[in-house]
Amino acid sequence: xxxxxxxxxxxxxLVRKGSDGAPDLLYIDLMLMHEVxxxxxxxxxxxxxxxxxxxxxxxxTEDHNTPTVDIDRPNPDETSALQLSTLEKNxxxxxxxxxxxxxxxxGVVHAFAPVLGLTQPGMTIVCGDSHTSTHGxxxxxxxxxxxxxxxxxxxxxxxxxxxxxxxAVNIEGELPKxxxxxxxxxAIIAKIGTGGGQGxxxxxxxxxxxxxxxxxxxxxxxxxxxxxxxxxxxAPDEVxxxxxxxxxxxxxxxxxxxxxxxxxTLKTDDDAVFDKEVxxxxxxxxxYVTWGTNPGQGVKISGVVPDPASFNDETERSAAERxxxxxxxxxxxxxxxxxxxxxxxxxxTNGRLEDLRVAASIMKGHHKADNIHRxxxxxxxxxxxxxxxxxxxxxxFKDFGAEWRNAxxxxxxxxxxxxxxxxxxSISTSNRNFEGRQGKGSRTHLASPAVAAxxxxxxxxxxxxDL
Amino acid sequence: MEKLTTxxxxxxxxxxxxxxxxxxxxxxxxxxxxxxxxDDALFYAWRxxxxxxxxxxxxxxxxxxxxxxxxxxxxxxxxxxxxxxDYGFRVVISSRFAxxxxxxxxxxxxxxxxxxxxxxxxxxxxxxxxxxREMTVSLEDRTVTCGDVTLPFEVNDYTRWRLMNGYDDIDxxxxxxxxxxxxxxxxxxxxxxxxKTLPVKREPExxxxxxxxxxxxxxxxxxxxx
Numbered sequence: 001x002x003x004x005x006x007x008x009x010x011x012x013x014l015v016r017k018g019s020d021g022a023p024d025l026l027y028i029d030l031m032l033m034h035e036v037x038x039x040x041x042x043x044x045x046x047x048x049x050x051x052x053x054x055x056x057x058x059x060x061t062e063d064h065n066t067p068t069v070d071i072d073r074p075n076p077d078e079t080s081a082l083q084l085s086t087l088e089k090n091x092x093x094x095x096x097x098x099x100x101x102x103x104x105x106x107g108v109v110h111a112f113a114p115v116l117g118l119t120q121p122g123m124t125i126v127c128g129d130s131h132t133s134t135h136g137x138x139x140x141x142x143x144x145x146x147x148x149x150x151x152x153x154x155x156x157x158x159x160x161x162x163x164x165x166x167x168a169v170n171i172e173g174e175l176p177k178x179x180x181x182x183x184x185x186x187a188i189i190a191k192i193g194t195g196g197g198q199g200x201x202x203x204x205x206x207x208x209x210x211x212x213x214x215x216x217x218x219x220x221x222x223x224x225x226x227x228x229x230x231x232x233x234x235a236p237d238e239v240x241x242x243x244x245x246x247x248x249x250x251x252x253x254x255x256x257x258x259x260x261x262x263x264x265t266l267k268t269d270d271d272a273v274f275d276k277e278v279x280x281x282x283x284x285x286x287x288y289v290t291w292g293t294n295p296g297q298g299v300k301i302s303g304v305v306p307d308p309a310s311f312n313d314e315t316e317r318s319a320a321e322r323x324x325x326x327x328x329x330x331x332x333x334x335x336x337x338x339x340x341x342x343x344x345x346x347x348x349t350n351g352r353l354e355d356l357r358v359a360a361s362i363m364k365g366h367h368k369a370d371n372i373h374r375x376x377x378x379x380x381x382x383x384x385x386x387x388x389x390x391x392x393x394x395x396x397f398k399d400f401g402a403e404w405r406n407a408x409x410x411x412x413x414x415x416x417x418x419x420x421x422x423x424x425x426s427i428s429t430s431n432r433n434f435e436g437r438q439g440k441g442s443r444t445h446l447a448s449p450a451v452a453a454x455x456x457x458x459x460x461x462x463x464x465x466d467l
Numbered sequence: 468m469e470k471l472t473t474x475x476x477x478x479x480x481x482x483x484x485x486x487x488x489x490x491x492x493x494x495x496x497x498x499x500x501x502x503x504x505x506d507d508a509l510f511y512a513w514r515x516x517x518x519x520x521x522x523x524x525x526x527x528x529x530x531x532x533x534x535x536x537x538x539x540x541x542x543x544x545x546x547x548x549x550x551x552x553d554y555g556f557r558v559v560i561s562s563r564f565a566x567x568x569x570x571x572x573x574x575x576x577x578x579x580x581x582x583x584x585x586x587x588x589x590x591x592x593x594x595x596x597x598x599x600r601e602m603t604v605s606l607e608d609r610t611v612t613c614g615d616v617t618l619p620f621e622v623n624d625y626t627r628w629r630l631m632n633g634y635d636d637i638d639x640x641x642x643x644x645x646x647x648x649x650x651x652x653x654x655x656x657x658x659x660x661x662x663k664t665l666p667v668k669r670e671p672e673x674x675x676x677x678x679x680x681x682x683x684x685x686x687x688x689x690x691x692x693x
Contacts, residue, residue: 012658014650015643015646015647015650016643016646018625020624020625021623021624021625022625023625025640025643025646025647027647027650027651027654029661029662030662030664036497036498036544037497037543037544037545039500039501040500040501040502040545043500043501043502044502048637050637055664055665056663056664056665057663057664058664059664064494064497065497065498068678069677069678069679069680070677070678070679070680071675071677071678072677073677077498079498079499080498082498082500083498083499083500086500097664097665097667102675103672103675104669104670104671104672104673104675105669106675116668116669117662118662118664120661120662123661123662128543128545129542129543130541130542130543130567144543144567145543145567145570146543146544146545146548146567146570146571146574147502147545147546148545148571148574148575148636149570149574149636151637152636152637152640155637155640155641156637156640156641156644156647157647157651158640158647160636160639160640194485194537194540195536195537195540195563195565198563198565198566199566225567228537228540228565228566230566230567248668248669248670249662249663249664249668250662251660251662255659255660256660258659258660259660262658262660294485294487294540315484315535315536318484319484319485328691339690340690341689341690371690373683373686373689374681374683382675383670385675386673386675403678403680403681404678405678406675406677406678413494413542414494415494415495415497415498421688421689422689423689423691423692424688424689424691425689425690425691432489432541432542434487434489434490434541435489435490435512436489436490436493436512437489437494440493440512443691
């Protein structure tokens with residue numbers, strides 16, 4: 001019997017096979033770090049008198065609580081400033097490369113590494129952040145880990161892990177016009193639920209996936225964690241190689257050929273069997289928007305807020321009741337009748353160049369609706385920001401009445417000042433609609449950049465086709 | 468790490484499913500740089516509600532949390548486990564845990580005990596009948612005892628062994644350093660193209676213009692409040 005992509009990558013990193021219920025010891029090619037989940041790991045290392053095993057397999061940036069305005073001025077938030085200065089000191093003390101705020105390579109940890117060409121097929125990549133799954137778009141095994149594990153990887157360049165189960169999500173056929181990567185992943189999570197991928201590595205497969213760009217593939221793998229999966233992967237192909245070629249840390253010359261030869265072997269064998277398989281017909285999809293407070297609570301944009309009574313499962317029913325009350329909605333309300341206050345375009349899910357291009361193409365020649373309080377456009381990395389400016393996208397956003405911000409996580413999780421107030425409602429291209437995620441009492445509707453841009457024009461949730 | 472074998476303490480019923488780590492500890496507390504002192508942050512938003520279970524006097528010294536399914540979903544923040552631990556919880560019981568959260572528990576001496584939802588419901592019922600009662604969790608026997616009811620829970624052998632001995636992860640791994648060295652030798656030969664972050668390779672540095680905050684003097688607050 002053949003093996004899956006995930007099993008191949010796993011096998012190529014096996015340092016030691018676990019026995020008697022002990023996990024496998026897996027070699028880690030690259031660890032990405034940021035200011036929030038690293039200080040206690042460095043502290044642990046220091047207390048134990050240990051050193052990083054390979055500093056050239058670590059890289060850090062500043063993203064979670066960096067401001068997206070006034071980056072040339074002192075940070076007024078003392079606790080954030082302390083975390084950032086702690087990271088700077090730790091990187092200096094231990095010799096870890098840091099791309100700090102203000103540097104052209106700074107950005108959301110899952111956006112800056114691919115841009116540098118550090119994310120490559122067949123690697124194991126970890127980071128103290130659940131959205132590490134993003135890097136699986138390159139055919140890497142990319143796993144979000146906790147701070148103790150960050151310390152463990154620094155000290156040993158390995159991680160103890162139980163083998164994951166495998167799950168195939170097939171998106172068959174051709175996507176209808178106007179349906180994007182974000183809609184695919186929101187539809188998947190709505191179908192399988194927030195625990196549907198638990199313990200599994202999801203491999204996204206099928207015609208519709210093969211046709212996606214790298215930016216779009218990253219959007220899909222990014223939200224694997226929202227389906228409960230440990231990682232998401234897409235087999236590398238010409239699209240992947242094309243994206244990587246010429247990037248600063250991509251292999252060159254003879255090494256490039258050798259690498260491509262290996263990368264081409266990284267695919268699931270025809271006779272491999274997945275532990276679980278889900279198939280979605282692309283033709284059935286349309287733009288998706290969430291109505292509730294977990295990413296699985298999503299519907300087609302043409303749909304309505306569900307009636308909690310329609311859920312057979314008691315737990316789901318009470319979760320829906322609670323979510324609808326929190327969101328200030330009513331069962332049966334049309335999604336397209338929901339007016340929003342704020343539009344957020346950004347994050348490691350949808351803050352890449354392609355996302356900004358799509359949003360700008362829709363906003364061009366329009367102005368935000370009167371009821372829209374603000375439109376924040378936050379590029380995921382500084383290189384993305386520079387390229388967008390080169391293409392004149394910043395001017396389109398500003399003419400539209402949007403704010404063009406510096407790169408960072410920003411309103412995706414509201415650790416910096418980019419927050420909403422209680423009962424403020426957003427359409428957001430980010431990844432989580434949890435209670436209070438974007439500010440205490442805030443209400444979040446997750447959607448694609450196209451839907452967010454169209455909503456900013458009309459003031460109520462809609463897709464570009466509705467304009 | 469402290470050893471965990473048998474624990475007797477107040478059990479707290481948390482009748483909610485999909486308790487995400489943003490609820491366990493909001494992002495604002497992630498700005499701290501130390502590993503302890505997160506007890507005040509646990510369930511921060513919910514604890515503003517006087518009716519929330521932890522605000523009831525009988526549950527204030529809870530050591531065992533009995534929660535609904537899909538506990539610990541969302542963000543990977545290990546702070547969620549530190550907050551539970553700092554508050555006093557050493558055991559969380561649920562029918563299903565999110566993977567990252569589950570992995571983080573054992574590393575911090577906290578047991579995530581898996582039980583069928585029917586058992587959780589039964590414990591909830593027993594706790595409702597006598598709020599503030601103590602339960603006993605035996606890692607040795609893999610059981611939870613509440614009054615005269617004893618229920619089994621699931622925990623894998625390895626996690627159980629680690630918790631009972633209080634072993635640190637790094638020590639365990641470095642017992643196999645020879646294997647790591649052997650792997651690294653093979654890696655250098657077979658995968659010489661794997662990237663290194665140093666020496667630095669990059670496109671030329673370019674100045675990043677600083678954005679300024681927009682001003683909204685006429686904003687009348689959320690539409691929902693108007």
